[in-house]
Amino acid sequence: MAATFLTSSKSPASTLSKMPVDLSILFIKGVFKTWDLILRAFHPLHLFSKFVLHLPTSLFAREDKTRIVIVGASFAGLEAAQHLAAHGEHIEVTLIDEKEYFEFTPGIFRCFINPHHISDLTCAVDASLGRMVRGRVKDVEDGQARTAQGPSSLPAQDQHARLVSSSSVIIVGGGMAGAELAAEIISAFPSKSVTVIHAHESMCKELPAAAKAYVEQWLRKRGVKLMLHRRVMEFDEHRCVLEGGEVLEADSVYLLCSGMSPRSDAVARNAQPGQVKVQGRINVFAAGDVMMQDDCDEVKSGYLAERNAKIAACNILHHMHGEQLLSYPEDVFGDVSMIPEVYCLSLSKYDGVLAFNNLVVTGRIPAVFKWLIEANSAAAAAPPPPPPPELTLFHVFNWFLMRGMLACKAYCHINGIMSVFASNHLIKPNEALKIHSK
Ligand SMILES: Cc1cc2nc3c(=O)[nH]c(=O)nc-3n(C[C@H](O)[C@H](O)[C@H](O)COP(=O)(O)OP(=O)(O)OC[C@H]3O[C@@H](n4cnc5c(N)ncnc54)[C@H](O)[C@@H]3O)c2cc1C
Structure with a gap:
């Protein structure tokens, strides 16, 4: 009804x-x-x-522990670590991340406007979940993960300085990230010229129609110029070339909004259909943005990263005990069509x-x-x-x-x-x- x-x-x-x-x-x-x-x-x-x-x-x-390495201490990694800490016996978890803190990524754009906001979004990783190692994982094989030292800078702080000194901004990509960034900029700096270029006919294509309409109306009302159904062919920090040859210039061009691609260079991308288990690997499991499934094209989010991380953690334990692995999304939501x-x-x-x-x-x-x-x-x-x-x-x-x-x-x-x-x-x-x- x-x-x-x-x-x-x-x-x-x-x-x-x-x-x-x-x-x-x-x-x-x-x-x-x-x-x-x-x-x-x-x-x-x-x-x-x-x-x-x-x-x-x-x-x-006890000394005879099964060692588990979790790469990434964010939504998926921490959820898996918490599940293993609560349900796994005789296991030793090592969390590897290039940052030594947890960051609530969905709120990061407000830091472009107010860099102090980062303290509300971050916290130290819970050391009781496992040994925390700071570094960038270069490669994952069954049984080992190789790391290199990773950066720990907060890019949002650099972006703030860049934004303050720009009077005109172009955002390439009108997805949810692009919409949030445009909204933050125009509400903090109403006099700046903000343009969003988006390849689709409407912004935030994942959202229901009423939500999309609200977002577009909200931005337009505040003077954000929406260039929908336009494709960017070339770009640099100050300039975009659109399909058809039109050239747009601005003090800052933000390209970070042109869609999310998971950083999965360290692991295989394709999971077995219906299972959160990386294809061809005996004991490597994937969850969160990095998890790909042929028959499930869920829109990646922090919420779903936690849901499939829980299944991945269960499967680690099932694998250890030689039990049947669970399937995602069936064993969480019942059916692909029921993924909220x-x-x-x-x-x-x-x-x-x-x-x-x-x-x-x-x-x-x-x-x-x-x-x-x-x-x-x-x-x-x-x-x-x-x-x-x-x-x-x-x-x-x-x-x-x-x-x-x-x-x-x-x-x-x-x-x-x-x-x-x-x-x-x-x-x-x-x-x-x-x-x-x-
Ligand atoms: C701007 C923005 C806004 C968003 N808004 C929302 C929202 O409103 N709601 C929502 O649900 N989702 C939102 N999302 C999506 C959400 O943030 C992601 O889906 C979620 O963070 C995925 O969690 P994850 O644990 O899989 O990966 P991530 O949160 O990306 O965490 C991956 C972790 O792994 C580490 N890492 C990566 N590669 C390596 C490596 N090689 N070696 C060591 N460490 C590594 C990273 O440092 C990071 O800590 C947004 C995303 C962005 C970018």
């Missing part, structure tokens, strides 16, 4: 109407910060009780589009929701406290307080389960709903 909630057109946001978003973010930030302070206040006591009163647990560690399409696109700090299958919510709620996902993802990836050293009231109370951050992890798991349930039973991929939040 399809239900429709009509949207109402909205004039440019006044300062007053932005207040609910600011207040919500302030409130959520306050809760996170307060909790962080409580953790810090109690943590030294905990460390004291652990190391002074008790022998280090590593003295009792989940998008949360921000149009500046105060507006956005949330799409769950064909349910579309636009306006303030998605803006706050995106911020909540951002804060929650960084908190969920952060290191949890160690377990209580003994079952006294003090230790359990202390541990319970520190485990509060795990509410974020729990939320991520519940969110995963709920979204699968909702896609299968409540808002199926072919149902159309539209809500506008002021």
Whole structure:
């Protein structure tokens, strides 16, 4: 059954109407910060009780462990590591990443406008998940991964300086990343000339029609020039040549939005149909953006990276125990057609589009929701406290307080389960709903 909630057109946001978003973010930030302070206040006591009163647990560690290397400590890598830590016995996980921190990539464009925002998007990788090695993996073979030292710079900070000094910007690619970048630039610098060149007839082709229309209308209303159905043939940092020979010039040309291609040079790209297992490899598994399947062309996202990483982690354990491997997407969603399409696109700090299958919510709620996902993802990836050293009231109370951050992890798991349930039973991929939040 399809239900429709009509949207109402909205004039440019006044300062007053932005207040609910600011207040919500302030409130959520306050809760996170307060909790962080409580953790810090109690943590030294905990460390004291652990190391002074008790022998280090590593003295009792088993030596005969199966060693697992995870390349990439992001959505997929951390989800797999968390699953292995929770369910795998006698395994030793090594995480390799060229960055030593987790970064919530979907929020990265706001750092182009405000480089300090990076501290809200990043956190140290939880060392309890495994040994963290910083480096770039050059090659993966059954049984080993070769690394080289990798860079650790934050490109967003360089992009900020470039953007500030540009009065005109061309963004090549009108997908979700292109739309978000254009929205961030035009809302922070309304006087800059922003042009988006896109090869398709409409922006953000993955989104439901109502969401696409909202994005285009939002950008046009603020003066962003959309050149749709135009193909860029050549480009450099200041110039684009379009099909037909038209030449466009700007102070900055951003080409990072012309589609995502996973960096899979270190591993084989083709997974076996229906299985998250890299073709031709005995014990190499793939998940996230890097995972390719012939019969499943899901749009890559952080949400799906976590879902298929969980299957990959299960399959590692099944492989270790000689059990039948699980299939993706069948063993998660039941069927390819039931893979939920989940998008949360921000149009500046105060507006956005949330799409769950064909349910579309636009306006303030998605803006706050995106911020909540951002804060929650960084908190969920952060290191949890160690377990209580003994079952006294003090230790359990202390541990319970520190485990509060795990509410974020729990939320991520519940969110995963709920979204699968909702896609299968409540808002199926072919149902159309539209809500506008002021
Ligand atoms: C601008 C932008 C906006 C986005 N918005 C959204 C959104 O709103 N919602 C959503 O769900 N998704 C969004 N996505 C997509 C989402 O970020 C990705 O699908 C998700 O990050 C995939 O997770 P992953 O773990 O597979 O890979 P990644 O997050 O790309 O992580 C790969 C990790 O591996 C490391 N790595 C890569 N190669 C090597 C190597 N050779 N050696 C060592 N380490 C290596 C990298 O440093 C990185 O930490 C967006 C993506 C971008 C770029």
